[in-house]
Amino acid sequence: MSNKLSIRSLLIAVALLLLAGCSKSGPDLGTVHGRVTLDGAPLNHAIVTFQPPGKSPGIGNTDQNGDYVVMYKRGVMGVPVGENIVTIFMDAKENPRNLVIPPRYNTESTLKREVAPATMSSTST
Numbered sequence: 001m002s003n004k005l006s007i008r009s010l011l012i013a014v015a016l017l018l019l020a021g022c023s024k025s026g027p028d029l030g031t032v033h034g035r036v037t038l039d040g041a042p043l044n045h046a047i048v049t050f051q052p053p054g055k056s057p058g059i060g061n062t063d064q065n066g067d068y069v070v071m072y073k074r075g076v077m078g079v080p081v082g083e084n085i086v087t088i089f090m091d092a093k094e095n096p097r098n099l100v101i102p103p104r105y106n107t108e109s110t111l112k113r114e115v116a117p118a119t120m121s122s123t124s125t
């Protein structure tokens with residue numbers, strides 16, 4: 001009987017571990033996309049970050065139209081739900097015009113966006 005009880009306990013423990021491994025891990029994410037413009041023109045080669053307090057940021061790169069989609073980590077689209085500070089920097093490797101983004105959009109950013117679990121679109125100028 002003790003042998004059956006040990007095997008049963010082991011099977012229950014393994015089942016619980018498998019269930020725990022199948023559960024969702026990480027923060028709740030909301031999908032964020034938008035367009036960045038500077039002086040009314042699309043800003044390509046910009047890096048857009050959404051930084052939630054105490055969590056990893058979501059990062060997106062703008063295309064030739066200034067459009068971006070934010071990725072939380074490799075293969076995972078989105079941004080942690082809640083308030084995020086938004087920053088916009090130029091990609092140093094891809095900035096042939098040497099554009100400078102005003103500090104109020106990056107190093108001194110006070111731009112904040114509330115990210116909801118649903119899709120969110122944001123436009124920055």
